[in-house]
Amino acid sequence: MTEFLQFLLKGISVGSLYALLALGYTMVYGILQFINFAHSDVFMLGAFFSWRLATWFKLIDPSPLVATSLLLAAMALCALTGFLIELLAYRPLRRAPRLNVLITAIGVSLFLENSGQLVFGKDPRSYPQLLAEHTFSVGGVNVRSVEVIAVVTALALMVALHTLVYRTKIGRAMRAVSIDHKVAGLMGIPVSRVISFTFVVGSALAAAAGVLVGITYGQIKQPADSSWVLYGLKAFVAAVIGGIGSVPGAMLGGLLIGLCEQFVGGYISTQLRDAIIFALLIVVLLVKPSGLLGRRAIEKI
Amino acid sequence: MSLLEVDALDVHYGAIHALHKVSLAVEEGEIVTLIGSNGAGKSTTLRALSGMVQSSGGTIVYGGRSIVGLRSDEIVRLGLAHAPEGRGIFGSLTVRENLELGAFSRRDGKVRSDLERMFERFPILQERAQQSAGTLSGGEQQMLAVARALMARPKLLLLDEPSLGLAPKIVQKIFAIVAEINRDGVTILLVEQNAHLALSVAHRAYVLETGEVKMAGSASELAASDEVRKAYLGVG
Numbered sequence: 001m002t003e004f005l006q007f008l009l010k011g012i013s014v015g016s017l018y019a020l021l022a023l024g025y026t027m028v029y030g031i032l033q034f035i036n037f038a039h040s041d042v043f044m045l046g047a048f049f050s051w052r053l054a055t056w057f058k059l060i061d062p063s064p065l066v067a068t069s070l071l072l073a074a075m076a077l078c079a080l081t082g083f084l085i086e087l088l089a090y091r092p093l094r095r096a097p098r099l100n101v102l103i104t105a106i107g108v109s110l111f112l113e114n115s116g117q118l119v120f121g122k123d124p125r126s127y128p129q130l131l132a133e134h135t136f137s138v139g140g141v142n143v144r145s146v147e148v149i150a151v152v153t154a155l156a157l158m159v160a161l162h163t164l165v166y167r168t169k170i171g172r173a174m175r176a177v178s179i180d181h182k183v184a185g186l187m188g189i190p191v192s193r194v195i196s197f198t199f200v201v202g203s204a205l206a207a208a209a210g211v212l213v214g215i216t217y218g219q220i221k222q223p224a225d226s227s228w229v230l231y232g233l234k235a236f237v238a239a240v241i242g243g244i245g246s247v248p249g250a251m252l253g254g255l256l257i258g259l260c261e262q263f264v265g266g267y268i269s270t271q272l273r274d275a276i277i278f279a280l281l282i283v284v285l286l287v288k289p290s291g292l293l294g295r296r297a298i299e300k301i
Numbered sequence: 302m303s304l305l306e307v308d309a310l311d312v313h314y315g316a317i318h319a320l321h322k323v324s325l326a327v328e329e330g331e332i333v334t335l336i337g338s339n340g341a342g343k344s345t346t347l348r349a350l351s352g353m354v355q356s357s358g359g360t361i362v363y364g365g366r367s368i369v370g371l372r373s374d375e376i377v378r379l380g381l382a383h384a385p386e387g388r389g390i391f392g393s394l395t396v397r398e399n400l401e402l403g404a405f406s407r408r409d410g411k412v413r414s415d416l417e418r419m420f421e422r423f424p425i426l427q428e429r430a431q432q433s434a435g436t437l438s439g440g441e442q443q444m445l446a447v448a449r450a451l452m453a454r455p456k457l458l459l460l461d462e463p464s465l466g467l468a469p470k471i472v473q474k475i476f477a478i479v480a481e482i483n484r485d486g487v488t489i490l491l492v493e494q495n496a497h498l499a500l501s502v503a504h505r506a507y508v509l510e511t512g513e514v515k516m517a518g519s520a521s522e523l524a525a526s527d528e529v530r531k532a533y534l535g536v537g
Contacts, residue, residue, distance in 0.1 A: 169401075169405070172394070172398055172401065172402055173402070173405065175391070175393070175394060175398075176391050176394065176402050179391045179392070179393065179394075180389060180391070182353050182373070182385075183389035183391070184402075185352070185353070185372060185373030185374050186351060186353070186373050186374075186377060186382070186383050186385060186389065187374075187377065187402045187403060187405045187406075187449075187453075188374045188377040188378055188405040188406025188407075188453060189374055189405050189406075190372075190374045191372075191374065
């Protein structure tokens with residue numbers, strides 16, 4: 001039972017990070033129908049931007065104010081990065097075949113990984129302790145306060161995003177653009193600006209995930225480490241399982257992947273963990289190709 | 302000066318020459334219709350006017366200024382709205398959200414009262430306001446498409462095949478609404494395959510054939526002409 005609870009809590013903790021990342025994949029896919037392979041690099045940059053700022057300004061005393069400021073700063077920097085990626089790499093290809101955009105995304109990803117190494121070095125870094133560490137026990141399981149804070153932060157950001165997409169004018173425009181660019185334009189929606197905005201928001205969420213990884217684990221792998229990409233891949237799987245293009249789907253998918261990873265790793269095999277997750281993807285795609293909450297095409301003539 | 306003046310408009314889709322030097326004019330307050338068979342270039346003409354496709358030659362002057370090369374969202378802001386072919390309803394959004402999107406570019410504070418006016422004119426849309434637009438029937442979707450375009454408070458409304466796929470009774474209703482909108486002061490450029498219906502409501506008409514204007518004249522003249530009666534009204 002304790003074991004079960006431990007996997008459950010850990011699963012939620014990891015899953016909420018996947019969910020934050022998955023949102024970026026799903027929003028960009030929803031609006032441009034391509035997989036933004038550079039998304040996991042923006043996530044990595046979020047961790048490194050905040051690490052760099054913290055070390056520059058010698059922010060060594062844990063405080064919620066410092067942690068929040070760093071989180072917001074990293075989100076702003078990554079939002080700018082996302083904006084530039086879209087503007088410089090993807091926008092010129094708006095009328096090009098999707099495959100060209102996909103290859104460009106891989107190029108951008110490699111560019112960011114290597115620039116990351118150039119700027120931040122090729123070594124893993126220990127991440128400063130930004131929040132005071134407490135441990136308490138829930139049903140015999142030790143829970144770290146930073147993990148709770150990370151989960152709460154991730155959930156708050158997801159609620160904020162959900163509100164943005166479903167309750168605001170710009171969110172309505174994003175949904176309209178994801179259905180039909182041309183008709184959205186006829187409504188007076190500046191389509192290109194909405195696409196930029198989507199990259200800005202998705203990148204800010206990825207940055208938040210990066211900062212939360214640093215806060216939770218206390219160290220970050222070097223910029224070109226394969227673990228960043230693996231994180232991204234699993235978040236992408238989460239987006240597909242939830243139904244690519246669906247915002248609630250990405251959140252659900254992220255949590256499911258996190259839980260699945262912990263339970264499979266805990267009860268079955270750590271080695272087979274990732275294989276099983278990708279097998280799960282195949283099963284979902286076979287049974288429900290549009291994903292759990294994917295858009296069902298409703299069309300009437 | 303006419304509200305809309307199109308001169309020698311050319312459109313290419315890749316190697317296909319879809320419009321050949323199409324010229325037409327729409328005066329303020331008119332209903333003008335483009336009739337012609339499938340593939341004659343009627344929808345393409347509207348798409349070129351609203352910036353959905355780029356023209357490869359010719360001029361489009363609307364309200365005294367050239368709108369060639371402007372983006373769709375810039376054109377709507379000038380008061381030229383387009384209810385496109387196939388209606389272009391956002392199926393996963395609610396009826397109300399669709400209507401609100403129609404007013405996206407407006408900055409005045411009267412969007413809410415216009416929404417109420419649309420609900421008065423189209424009571425069925427009020428009933429279904431919170432439903433996903435994709436669950437509406439074809440006729441209801443067409444009303445939504447028209448209402449949504451009107452939410453932009455257009456001076457000129459481009460309407461593409463509002464009768465397509467609808468039962469005759471509903472078509473009558475939609476055309477009555479078109480005439481009503483026009484009486485309220487909205488100029489209309491109507492594309493229609495149902496020539497009989499289009500000519501009954503329009504002031505003037507153009508006949509398009511394989512991307513070219515073949516005939517032009519008042520609606521009653523064209524409805525009486527042998528050529529039009531044979532080719533498009535199924536008479537003779």
